[in-house]
Amino acid sequence: MTLGAAMGGARALAAMKHVGLNVAADTFMTAAYTGARAGLVVVSADDPGMHSSQNEQDNRFFARFAGVPLLEPADSQEAYAFTLLAFELAERFDVPVLLRSTTRVSHARGVVHRAPAAGPPAPRFERAPEKFVMLPGYARDRHRALLERLAALEREAEASAQNRVELRDRRFGIVTSGIVYHYVREVMPEASVLKLGLSHPFPAGLVRRFAAEVERLVVVEELEPYLEDAIRAAGVPVEGKAYFSRTGELSPDLVARGLERAGWPAPAPRPRHAAPPTAGRPPVLCPGCPHVTPYLALRQMGAVVSGDIGCYTLAAMEPLRAMDTTVAMGSSIGMAIGLARSGGASGPVVATIGDSTFLHAGLPALADAVYNGTRVTVVILDNATTAMTGGQAHPAAGVTIRGDAAPTVDLRALCRALGVGWVKVVDPYDLAGIRLALAEAVAQPGVSVVITNRPCVEMPVKVRDHPFTVADGACIACQACMNLGCPSITWSSGWHEGRRKVQIDAVTCTGCTVCVQTCVPGAIVPAPGRSGKA
Amino acid sequence: MSAAGGSILLVGVGGQGVVLASAIVADTALRSGYDVKQSEVHGMSQRGGIVSSHLRYGRAVASPLIEAGQADVVVATEWNEGLRALPYLRPGAPLIVNLHRVVPPGACRDRLGGRFGYPPLAVDALAREVGDVRACDALAIARRVGSPKALNSVLLGVLATLVPFPDHTWREALAANAPRGSFPANAAAFDAGRALRYPDETWAQAAAAAPAPNGNEGRARGAPATLALTEPWCKGRACGICVRACPELCLAIDGRDRVAVVRPEACTGCRLCELLCPDFVITVHDTVVEAR
Structure with missing residues (x-):
């Protein structure tokens, strides 16, 4: 475009x-x-x-x-x-x-x-x-x-003025680019620096002139030895990745440690507080997230799940742990076809893909699955937005990126048009409905598609209903609701038969009712107060 | 903090307004005549992850990043994240910390042992380690003066007493950056934070926090429960209720079309299978309960 x-x-x-x-x-x-x-x-x-x-x-x-x-x-x-x-x-x-x-x-x-x-x-x-x-x-x-x-x-x-030689102490000449320039300036302000802003095509003559001015040439760059290789190819002796990692970010501290290994005297490490024990905080799916129940059901079915890029990739983590592969944008359906064709899958093969990713990069693989008659189930997690990246609209969202009304792709009709014989739209807040639909889908002889149809609870509008609470006397601490990984549900101070009882945070609970459906003793009840949240 | 420059680390949980707060501090520093650089990481913070924002101001700032042991102040909008950021704090420098806890679901995962993975709210122990701890329940204060969303402004009010930015620059930056219509609530929260008196406030907060449920009360069960199965009564795949009900996925229907325990080590003795089996196939033997 x-x-x-x-x-x-x-x-x-x-x-x-x-x-x-x-x-x-x-x-x-x-x-x-x-x-x-x-x-x-x-x-x-x-x-x-x-x-x-x-x-x-x-x-x-x-x-x-x-x-x-x-x-x-x-x-x-x-x-x-x-x-x-x-x-x-x-x-x-x-x-x-x-x-x-x-x-x-x-x-x-x-x-x-x-x-x-x-x-x-x-x-x-x-x-x-x-x-x-x-x-x-x-x-x-x-x-x-x-x-x-x-x-x-x-x-x-x-x-170019963007390729700048700064001559100071001649013992070290540092070649660098990007943010790393500032780290170098921070930790060794007295060193000579060649800062490259326009780094391709490579200014080999400039580097040679700089090298002639300094005793040793050291490249400080993040990730690959891109500048270092170019300098070496120009026939100039240079050092670099011998002192700095090819993985991860650099920081002023890592630059100082690397230059110390290269022989530049580094300041002594500063005293610091010891790290106290803390709780890990990996990202999680939001309270009320409509992506939760399909994965809960898929894990219980023992499905082999090919995932894709989006919030729902988090379903690979505890407690849902229901995703087996995720590689690239739109790869889920193609990989599901391969997994099914390999004959090695231990259960039904299911691809899960968000609405936005599906429209961006999922269509050709779905057409291929139909065309070649592969037995796979595709779950399109339609939340009517692109949640992971901040709620951008897409062709099935009904609005343009600027918020104006736009034609809407009908996902069900689209799948039918691609030749999918079995398509079902289900409410992901209906746990039994999701289980039934998925069980029926994986029993189909060819391609089946299940589309979930609840909007994202955070964007473009915050979806909030009356919150729920736990009747402490009724909770048997079975932990079934904890399997949702809902951030609103945590342990309370109560115990039952050596297990922790649970509580629900009324401020963050969206009232989606999914935990209510998991609760066998019926301990999860509407929070006191008027229906409809302020 | 020195008038020549300083390093401020702001940390918290996605959704608490850490990025907005650091934008306000950056704007305030700029309006106070400083060069300022700020860099944050909030990759997946919208999903309840960690947000950390490095901010440095001075006459001319090179790197936006603060190294371990070099923050002149840490502002934490959440208790656990304040503890996590401690290695960044220069020994002797103040820690501003919100006592409101956002417990991640992952802290509640040890179902057999019941060990709570969230650090206890031990304000006095922290004060012994750090010295200058400025703790408050920013959420409660923000709620009291207007809006719980303004909890970040409460902590900025505490920060304002430590940095050399004139009062009017704070107010201008708040007005320019607060979401539309929220300036009164944020200004009130800012004033409430600035009015807190330390160290008295920290000790008052420590006393108030003490009775809150804290850490592990040591009632771990340890061993899994065991299941006794009367297999001939089981209807197998035609039923499957217990398999779907088990929160730990301990059960499966095996090749003989009868229920089998496939993950005996994970059974917490919740009895859902026993309660729900229409044919009385399953009996739970739970040593923890029988011992009492």
Whole structure:
């Protein structure tokens, strides 16, 4: 979409995290050949340490792989300035620009001084099939054109003000980029530094000149030895990953420890308080989350569950523990097909996928399952939003991302249109209904689809009903409700036959009634007070 | 805290307003004429996970991250998270901590042993370790003066007594960043926090917290219960009630179409299977109960 817009002459920016670029890579790689009319910028944030991701790939390699310029901002001010620069480079060199951020740069606030930006060109699409239609004959020419642009860009990188030599103490010359620059400045303010902001094409001449000024060259970078390899390839002796990890985030402390291993005197570790024992706090599904009951039922059925990317991936953890695989956005259905075909699954094979993920990347695999007659069940967890990432709308949500009314994809009709013979929509707050529907679904000879239809309780609207409470005298502490993993339910101070009784937090309880359905002695009752919560 | 600069670590649980509070502190520092950098991690915090926000201010700030032992103050909107952040606190520096507890479901998972995984509310022990602990039940205070959602502003009021930001900058930042319509509640919560007198408040809070249910009272059962099965009476797959009812997934219907105990080690003796079996197949023998 962004490429099309830029070809039409409108400045366009696509933002995604590191793994998002894998999905966009098909277009991205060839967009480097075509270029566009107006500036095309791809912002991609890596997640060293995997705060909220399934891998920690280093997307700087994508710039080298595709042959596009790479900008690495170090803080909020640079994120702003480099975005303007990215458009300028994109338009001057007719090439997409990759602006690579990391979690620490993106999840940050800092002082930003604004600068005047050149006004965008007027949108106008000009036919140029030899540039925009990548048939092999045209593409060969465009590849050669790309290599010429790269040579020009290399001269740009050699002279760029964003690649900055700061000469101080000559014993150590540090080459670094991104947020790590600030860690280096923090822990060894007296060292000489080459800070790379435009790091692809690689300014080898600049690095050679810097290397000549210092006794030792050390690269400090997060994740892969991207700069280190480039320097070594340029024939310059360099050190780096010998002192720093290839996994996880760096921090000022880790930079100091690494440089200490490299022979730079580090300050003594400061005294600190010992860590007291604490409770772990992994993320959990919210009180009233409609994704809980399908997993409760699937685990009891002994199903082999192929999961996907969304809040519901948390069902892999205690106490639901009902997900066996999760790899990539939209992979659940395809992997379920493979698991079913492998013949090795110990129970019925079920793919679970959110509505947003299904519409984004699940459809082709479902069509394939029908076409090839694979016996799998697909549970579409339709909560009418994209909850994990903050409640964005999608084509089945009925509204646009701006909140205006929009046509709504009918998921049931869509599955039928793909040829699924057995589709059932169930209320996930009806535990018995969910169990029955899933039991019926896995008994089908071909593809079956179960769609759950309760909205997310948090977004776009907070769904709240009258809360429940536990009648302490009736609770037999069986822990059946604790299997939901509901954050509103915790142990009380009461005991029954050597087990902890439970209590419900009336402030966070959404009144979804699922725990009531698990409670055999009927100990969970409406909280006192008027129905309808203030 | 020094007028030249400082490091503030704000921690808590998703939904408690840690990120908003740190935006307000950053804005206040900026309005007070400082350079400021702030970095937070709240990847999955919307799902009840941990939020931590590093904030540094000064004439010129390089790294936004605070290292262990270097925070000039830690502001914790939750007790357990305050304890977790302790290694970041510079020895001798103050800890501002909310005494309201958000118990994660994972702290209630030891079903046989009954061990409560949440640390006890031991305010006096913490004060002995840290020295300057500024504890209060921010949720109760916020609720009293207007809105429970303003609990973060109560703690900002406590923080305001420790940092060199002029009063009007706090007020401007609160007005600029508080969600629409919530400024009065947040301003009232801020004032209530700033009016707390330490260390007296901490000792008063410690005394009030003492009777709350705390830790493990040592009534763990230890051993699993055992089940006696009268198999010929079992209808097997045609029924399956006990298999669906067992909270620990101890039971299954086996190849002979009869109930079998597949996870004997996990049986807590809850008796649901015994209670629900229409054919009286199952009898629970529970050593814990029989011993009494």
